[in-house]
Amino acid sequence: MTKLQQRRFYINRIQEQVQRQVASFLALFSHYHEKVIVLTEALERLSSLPRELNQWYGKYSSVRQKYEDSQRLLQGYKDQNKALARHLEEVQVS
Numbered sequence: 001m002t003k004l005q006q007r008r009f010y011i012n013r014i015q016e017q018v019q020r021q022v023a024s025f026l027a028l029f030s031h032y033h034e035k036v037i038v039l040t041e042a043l044e045r046l047s048s049l050p051r052e053l054n055q056w057y058g059k060y061s062s063v064r065q066k067y068e069d070s071q072r073l074l075q076g077y078k079d080q081n082k083a084l085a086r087h088l089e090e091v092q093v094s
Contacts, residue, residue: 001009
């Protein structure tokens, strides 16, 4: 082999290696690009989650407050009924 043939041989080998590396890089880049797209879509879906959770917590807090108020009111009615029942018994005894 002459020096020129050797140089061409090595240049061809280097070009083949570079082409393989570029092809590998493009495949890897394409794979990562797809993952980034999927993650971006997921992030967009989740970005409204804090606002939705705040809305649901507000509704829950409101219902819970009404429930606690109703429980106190019911307990007050029970206490009044007991007091009236005792008073009725006292009136009936006397």
